[in-house]
Amino acid sequence: MKNYLKNQSKLLTNLLSFSLMIGGLNLINPFVTSAQETNQNNLISIDYETPAFDNQMIELDPIKISVSYKPYDYNIDDESGNLTYDIYYDNQLQSSGQEITVNWGEVSLQNFNNDNIPEVIVDTFSGGAHCCNKKIIYHWQNDQFNQIDLGFRDGGGGEFRDLDQDGNMEFVTFDNAFLYRFSSYVASFPPTMILTFRNDNFENVTTEYPNYLRETLNEMYQRYQEVSNSEYPEVNGILAGYVAQKILLGEYEEGWEFMLAHYDQNLDNWGLDIYDDNGELMGSYPDFPTALEAFLIEQGYLNSEQ
Ligand SMILES: [Ca+2]
Ligand SMILES: [Ca+2]
DSSP: OHHHHHTHHHHHHHHHHHHHHOTTTTOOOTTSOOSSOEEETTEEEEOTTOOOEEEEEEEETTEEEEEEEOOOOTTTTOTTOSEEEEEEETTEEEEEEEEOOOSOEEEEEEOOSSSSOOEEEEEEEOOSSSOOEEEEEEEEETTEEEEEEEEEESTTOOEEEOTTOSSSOEEEEEOGGGTTTSSOGGGOOOOEEEEEEETTEEEEOGGGOHHHHHHHHHHHHHHHHHHHTSSSOOOHHHHHHHHHHHHHTTOHHHHHHHHHHHOOSSSOOTTOEEEOTTSOEEEEOSSHHHHHHHHHHHTTSSOTTO
């Protein structure tokens, strides 16, 4: 967090170029949304130009949502939320919600499984350079809406795609823990995380998609090459993601060897400091590989015997 604050101004200036450069992250930059307000049957889309509105409806049988919005006002401490919605099933009001969203948001209907009943997706943005995006899903189950919170995520959050075309939606995202850990945000390339919607919830199925993992690994490698040849070769954040991605593919040793041969020993000391639970500095790791190994164990990518 300390490093994050220190580098925030740099992050802001690099945000746009970063979005263009890092295809692998596939970040949906909330600042580059269409200026035109969309109101299709199953989507309400909000951007920085969207004026206040009341009770806009979207509908996909048997679900209907009524949405009201007013632009977020920083001058008013609007803690209660500027996006409100009521969700109906068969024209009966079943659930309501209220969220804060800043200059961007989406409420949509899309079926995430094979039950012919659409899910409601409420997608909001907290404001800031890229943090945080929040997605809430309402899933009809046992005659009521079950709310599934995908949590706060950085950099656009991720996207819903049915990767294997089986009718169960995947949430394709990346492991947020890797952002800011060993590099600035712009020089991070976190490993893939894939969740799928089955058994009424999202389950982590990342390793079930080796082809997708391999494609992203190739993008990481290209990104590594670009950055290592650049004026400011901040490669450790990319290599951290690369090793984790190799672990997901069952190729830990190869990934680790690559990292050892190519990591930056001089450029900075991102991620070497060790803090206790209260955020107090306890010491530091001697080098990047030691810090990375500890981090990969902590995050469950490696066990301590490896
Ligand atoms: Ca469904
Ligand atoms: Ca699927």
